[in-house]
Amino acid sequence: xxxxxxxxxxxxxxxxxxxxxxxxxxxxxxxxxxxxxxxxxxxxxxxxxxxxxxxxxxxxxxxxxxxxxxxxxxxxxxxxxxxxxxxxxxxxxxxxxxxxxxxxxxxxxxxxxxxxxxxxxxxxxxxxxxxxxxxxxxxxxxxxxxxxxxxxxxxxxxxxxxxxxxxxxxxxxxxxxxxxxxxxxxxxxxxxxxxxxxxxxxxxxxxxxxxxxxxxxxxxxxxxxxxxxxxxxxxxxxxxxxxxxxxxxxxxxxxxxxxxxxxxxxxxxxxxxxxxxxxxxxxxxxxxxxxxxxxxxx
Amino acid sequence: xxxxxxxxxxxxxxxxxxxxxxxxxxxxxxxxxxxxxxxxxxxxxxxxxxxxxxxxxxxxxxxxxxxxxxxxxxxxxxxxxxxxxxxxxxxxxxxxxxxxxxxxxxxxxxxxxxxxxxxxxxxxxxxxxxxxxxxxxxxxxxxxxxxxxxxxxxxxxxxxxxxxxxxxxxxxxxxxxxxxxxxxxxxxxxxxxxxxxxxxxxxxxxxxxxxxxxxxxxxxxxxxxxxxxxxxxxxxxxxxxxxxxxxxxxxxxxxxxxxxxxxxxxxxxxxxxxxxxxxxxxxxxxxxxxxxxxxxxx
Numbered sequence: 099x100x101x102x103x104x105x106x107x108x109x110x111x112x113x114x115x116x117x118x119x120x121x122x123x124x125x126x127x128x129x130x131x132x133x134x135x136x137x138x139x140x141x142x143x144x145x146x147x148x149x150x151x152x153x154x155x156x157x158x159x160x161x162x163x164x165x166x167x168x169x170x171x172x173x174x175x176x177x178x179x180x181x182x183x184x185x186x187x188x189x190x191x192x193x194x195x196x197x198x199x200x201x202x203x204x205x206x207x208x209x210x211x212x213x214x215x216x217x218x219x220x221x222x223x224x225x226x227x228x229x230x231x232x233x234x235x236x237x238x239x240x241x242x243x244x245x246x247x248x249x250x251x252x253x254x255x256x257x258x259x260x261x262x263x264x265x266x267x268x269x270x271x272x273x274x275x276x277x278x279x280x281x282x283x284x285x286x287x288x289x290x291x292x293x294x295x296x297x298x299x300x301x302x303x304x305x306x307x308x309x310x311x312x313x314x315x316x317x318x319x320x321x322x323x324x325x326x327x328x329x330x331x332x333x334x335x336x337x338x339x340x341x342x343x344x345x346x347x348x349x350x351x352x353x354x355x356x357x358x359x360x361x362x363x364x365x366x367x368x369x370x371x372x373x374x375x376x377x378x379x380x381x382x383x384x385x386x387x388x389x390x391x392x393x394x395x396x
Numbered sequence: 397x398x399x400x401x402x403x404x405x406x407x408x409x410x411x412x413x414x415x416x417x418x419x420x421x422x423x424x425x426x427x428x429x430x431x432x433x434x435x436x437x438x439x440x441x442x443x444x445x446x447x448x449x450x451x452x453x454x455x456x457x458x459x460x461x462x463x464x465x466x467x468x469x470x471x472x473x474x475x476x477x478x479x480x481x482x483x484x485x486x487x488x489x490x491x492x493x494x495x496x497x498x499x500x501x502x503x504x505x506x507x508x509x510x511x512x513x514x515x516x517x518x519x520x521x522x523x524x525x526x527x528x529x530x531x532x533x534x535x536x537x538x539x540x541x542x543x544x545x546x547x548x549x550x551x552x553x554x555x556x557x558x559x560x561x562x563x564x565x566x567x568x569x570x571x572x573x574x575x576x577x578x579x580x581x582x583x584x585x586x587x588x589x590x591x592x593x594x595x596x597x598x599x600x601x602x603x604x605x606x607x608x609x610x611x612x613x614x615x616x617x618x619x620x621x622x623x624x625x626x627x628x629x630x631x632x633x634x635x636x637x638x639x640x641x642x643x644x645x646x647x648x649x650x651x652x653x654x655x656x657x658x659x660x661x662x663x664x665x666x667x668x669x670x671x672x673x674x675x676x677x678x679x680x681x682x683x684x685x686x687x688x689x690x691x692x693x694x
Contacts, residue, residue, distance in 0.1 A: 116522050118529055164492060168485045187466045187528050190488060194462060194495070194521035201499040202514040205507050212510075216500040223492035224414050230485050231416055 099143045103134045106152035110199055122184070122192050126159055127175040133158055133258045136280075136387055140262035140273060146207050147265050153207070154215065154258050156200040161222055161254070163193035168226065169310075211261045214270075218257030225249025233311030236336050240318050244282065251288075252281025272379060276388075279372035284391050286365040289314035293349070294358060304345050311337035315361045316352060323355035365392060397441045401432045404450035408497055420482070420490050424457055425473040431456055431556045434578075434685055438560035438571060444505050445563050451505070452513065452556050454498040459520055459552070461491035466528065467608075509559045512568075516555030523547025531609030534634050538616050542580070549586075550579025570677060574686075577670035582689050584663040587612035591647070592656055602643050609635035613659045614650060621653035663690060 111123045134151035141147040165171070166179045167186045173179055181189035197219070204212035228246045237243065259277030263270045292307045293316055307314050313321075313336070321329055328351070335344050352358055369388050376384040409421045432449035439445040463469070464477045465484045471477055479487035495517065502510035526544045535541065557575030561568045590605045591614055605612050611619075611634070619627055626649070633642050650656055667686050674682040 114518065114522060116525075118525065119522065164488055168488060186484070188525065190462055190466060191521055191525040191528065195518060195525065197492070197495065198499075198514055198517035198521055201496075201502075202511065202518055204499075205511045205514065209503050209507065213500065213503045216496055216503065219496035220412065220493060220500055223489055223496055224412060224417065227414075227416065227486065227489040227493065230489065 099138050099148075100131055100134060102143060102148045103131065103138070103151045103155065104128070106148050107156060110152060110156065110203060114195065114199060119192065119195055122180065122188065125183070126163075126180060127177055129155075129158075129162075129175065131155060132387070132391060133255060135390075136255070136277070137258050137262040139383055139387055140259060140268065140381075141266040144265070146211075147262065149203060149207055150211055150215075150261050150265060153200040153203050154254065154261070156196045157215070157219055158254060160193040160196035160200070161219075161226075163189045163196070165226065167193075168230065208264070210264050214257045214260045214264065215254075218253040221249045221253035222251075225251070225253065229312070232313075233337070235311075236333055237313045238318055238321055240315070243313070243315060243318060247282060247285040247289075248278065251285035252278050255281035255284065269379075272375060276372045276375050276384065279368040279375075280388055280391050283365040283368040283372075286315055286361060286368075287392055290316060290358060290361050290365070293352065305340060305348060308336065308348070309338065309340060315364065316357045319357050319360055320348070320352055320355060323357065324351065397436050397446075398429055398432060400441060400446045401429065401436070401449045401453065402426070404446050405454060408450060408454065408501060412493065412497060417490065417493060420478065420486065423481070424461075424478060425475055427453075427456075427460075427473065429453055430685070430689060431553060434553070434556050434575070435560040437681055437685055438557060438566065438679075439564035442563070444509075445560065447501060447505055448509055448513075448559050448563060451498040451501050452552065452559070454494045455513070455517055456552060458491040458494035458498070459517075459524075461487045461494070463524065465491075466524065506562070508562050512555045512558045512562065513552075516551040519547045519551035520549075523549070523551065527610070530611075531635070533609075534631055535611045536616055536619055538613070541611070541613060541616060545580060545583040545587075546576065549583035550576050553579035553582065567677075570673060574670045574673050574682065577666040577673075578686055578689050581663040581666040581670075584613055584659060584666075585690055588614060588656060588659050588663070591650065603638060603646060606634065606646070607636065607638060613662070614655045617655050617658055618646070618650055618653060621655065622649065 108123075111120055114120075133154045137147060137151040137154065141150075162174065163180060166174055167181050167189050171179050172182045179189075180192065201212075201216060201219075204215055225246055225248070229250055232242065232246060256274045256277040259273040259280075260270050262268075263273035289307060289312075292314070293305060308317060317332070321332055324332060332348070332351075335348065340348075369392055372388050373385040376382070376388075406421075409418055412418075431452045435445060435449040435452065439448075460472065461478060464472055465479050465487050469477050470480045477487075478490065499510075499514060499517075502513055523544055523546070527548055530540065530544060554572045554575040557571040557578075558568050560566075561571035587605060587610075590612070591603060606615060615630070619630055622630060630646070630649075633646065638646075667690055670686050671683040674680070674686075
């Protein structure tokens with residue numbers, strides 16, 4: 099069924115009648131298509147469902163293109179990123195093309211689906227902006243972190259579930275709760291992996307987020323757990339290149355205070371809640387996709 | 397009536413409930429709001445019309461934000477550009493926020509209007525990409541130039557007229573022809589000004605387009621008018637920093653062959669055609685806005 103989505107995306111791209119865009123699109127990594135899988139699982143594989151899944155994946159690809167420009171990322175899924183290969187200009191424009199073609203196609207699905215999905219794109223752009231702004235501060239507010247990851251990551255997954263529920267005639271709010279929890283957990287785990295994974299596996303420098311100024315959940319919890327003088331030390335290391343020793347200090351304190359366990363438990367709790375909500379609605383098939391979303395290398 | 401559009405845009409921005417976005421939006425130059433004026437002239441000032449005008453201006457502002465990042469522009473309307481003040485990241489994201497909020501609001505107007513406008517955004521993004529790609533070639537094909545400026549500039553003006561006609565119950569195709577001609581003429585004049593205006597007035601280096609690799613209409617006509625050896629000289633100057641002498645050579649050849657007159661006549665002919673089409677439909681009020689669009693300092 100995922101093949102039908104791939105073919106629909108290719109058809110949408112061909113409709114643009116632009117050889118350069120067709121060629122650039124072929125160079126983008128397809129990714130795991132988690133959002134499309136989620137939509138198909140909830141709503142089956144009728145034409146409007148396949149179109150919605152294709153649009154959501156195009157929007158997701160567009161957001162990654164802009165994200166990589168913003169993060170000056172050289173790689174995406176262990177391959178050179180499009181901005182690294184063809185420059186920022188091309189990546190920005192290809193993103194705009196995928197966004198706008200996606201929005202155009204939403205008009206051919208339904209107004210309700212279109213509203214849910216386009217609202218999510220506003221949220222994800224607001225979230226990206228907030229992510230950048232927060233990086234210039236030493237944010238210790240968990241609520242602000244949660245709001246930012248809700249906007250940046252969870253909103254489109256929430257909207258995918260919600261749009262699928264609308265198409266399937268299922269209760270929208272329940273499915274949006276499921277998608278929101280999944281999305282929050284997904285980003286929390288991404289942020290944990292930035293700390294636990296080997297720099298080489300990740301293709302980024304060690305503790306990349308913190309060096310970039312991002313105080314993700316584990317740093318917020320670490321700060322809470324530290325003594326006053328240690329707190330000052332952590333603050334002094336924020337948004338700077340870190341020596342091996344400084345990295346070691348952060349990691350050993352995370353270990354001492356069981357920070358990764360605490361943050362991982364929080365993500366898993368969100369997933370358990372999501373599965374429980376779905377089980378209560380007889381949607382046992384949706385627990386698999388929830389697990390797939392968090393089953394990544396720790 | 398234009399005030400109602402400004403207030404509607406401000407309302408849309410406030411609805412995002414993000415202080416940073418509200419503050420950034422206030423720093424954007426408002427511009428002449430030509431697209432909003434056009435929409436109001438055609439369709440009056442009912443709420444759907446004001447909303448459509450607000451959305452189109454937000455989309456136009458978004459495209460300028462991305463355009464300035466792509467062109468590494470330091471100024472916009474003689475003021476520092478947003479990317480110059482706050483960096484490319486902020487400019488890209490604010491553009492995405494304005495685009496997506498605009499698309500979201502289109503859902504609250506009508507599916508027909510939404511299709512016309514969102515299709516134009518795809519076209520303008522395709523046009524921007526083509527503009528960048530063509531800059532790495534010495535394009536001498538007038539048709540390719542016309543297609544690119546149609547996509548980059550005329551498509552949104554065409555869509556503005558078309559959307560307004562839909563809202564007013566007027567014949568869409570006729571109004572789209574009017575808007576398309578206006579948009580093509582507008583971009584041709586922009587490209588002529590890059591050659592005729594003083595570098596200081598324009599806030600860009602002299603013959604900026606050609607230095608950037610853009611062979612706009614006057615260069616295509618100049619090449620046609622030159623002898624073989626002169627053609628080779630023109631080709632050798634393409635996409636390079638130009639000495640005063642080289643600038644002088646280009647400008648004096650433009651003068652000898654009356655290139656600016658020829659290109660200006662082509663733009664004026666498009667405007668005259670647009671006015672004639674409207675006159676034939678009893679829309680005499682629309683000739684004023686067509687003239688305003690080309691009445692700029694030569």
